[in-house]
Amino acid sequence: MTAITTTNTIDHAIQRFQAHLEAMKHPTKTVRSYCNDLVYWRRWLKDNSIVEQVSGLVKEDVAEYLMYLGREAPGRQVNGKGPQMGLAASSIKRKLAALRKFSTYLLEQEYHAVDITAGSKSPRVPKKEPAFLNQQEYKALLYEAQKKGKARDEAILMTLIQCGLREGELVKLSLPDLSLEKREVRLRGRKGNVDTDIPLATPAVDALSKWLAVRPQVEHDRVFISKTGRPLDERAIRYMVNYYMKKAGIRKQASAHTLRHTFGAFKSAKNVDLKTLQYWMGHKSAETTLHYLHLVKKRAPELMEATSL
Numbered sequence: 001m002t003a004i005t006t007t008n009t010i011d012h013a014i015q016r017f018q019a020h021l022e023a024m025k026h027p028t029k030t031v032r033s034y035c036n037d038l039v040y041w042r043r044w045l046k047d048n049s050i051v052e053q054v055s056g057l058v059k060e061d062v063a064e065y066l067m068y069l070g071r072e073a074p075g076r077q078v079n080g081k082g083p084q085m086g087l088a089a090s091s092i093k094r095k096l097a098a099l100r101k102f103s104t105y106l107l108e109q110e111y112h113a114v115d116i117t118a119g120s121k122s123p124r125v126p127k128k129e130p131a132f133l134n135q136q137e138y139k140a141l142l143y144e145a146q147k148k149g150k151a152r153d154e155a156i157l158m159t160l161i162q163c164g165l166r167e168g169e170l171v172k173l174s175l176p177d178l179s180l181e182k183r184e185v186r187l188r189g190r191k192g193n194v195d196t197d198i199p200l201a202t203p204a205v206d207a208l209s210k211w212l213a214v215r216p217q218v219e220h221d222r223v224f225i226s227k228t229g230r231p232l233d234e235r236a237i238r239y240m241v242n243y244y245m246k247k248a249g250i251r252k253q254a255s256a257h258t259l260r261h262t263f264g265a266f267k268s269a270k271n272v273d274l275k276t277l278q279y280w281m282g283h284k285s286a287e288t289t290l291h292y293l294h295l296v297k298k299r300a301p302e303l304m305e306a307t308s309l
Contacts, residue, residue: 018034025193027189035098048064069087069091138262140248140250154211156170159185163185166257178212185200238256263281264292277289
């Protein structure tokens, strides 16, 4: 343990916090999100406080920051006329979560004697129903990739739809993770640092086989690569999916993550049991998986029409 000292600056503490998260094997996206939110808070502190040392931080440095986020921080643009004042509740909740994690770290390392986030309440975030594609829409999406003759793109779309993967999980897939003979894919280090074996349906096996047959030989073993042979990143996946969404004429608010929701909704509609679906989707809580059942029930007439034989 490190004794409380006045030589611990806030900037250095944030750097050590990042190194701590990385050493604890937190997902890269989570580490980046936490640290970006802390840097945002640090900028606000520099404009609104003379405190430089961790020991000088007080609860008001969090409480006043949260008020700023809700009332004055530049938010999204409104009708293209400039940003609205105040962040959305979901953004404030995320930034407070980063501060709570940081404060816990400061206490554990004995850099500070009190929890500076104690008493700070997260704003209520209205629950949004996840959008998913109906049968006509996702078939149109796949058709566009097939029409282009892009074996890689078709395999990506098919894997997202048939396996319910997150974008981050898709880009990390390596060749040893695929077993087309066993008809399964292994997802390593999902949320909670667990591995999951997901069965591959025939359409996914066929699409992946077509892609692997023409995949160029490169020095790394990532399944999905760019034209230059580099591993694809999440941004490239999102861009590609959005491109095919537009080509397929899908006008609803949808994204790459919508394909994951589509997987969950259709599996729930086909009576896949809760525990199996939770395992396949990598949900830590069964309550998250239950949401798909509620969503399907609410949209039962639309889903029945979309899946009619």
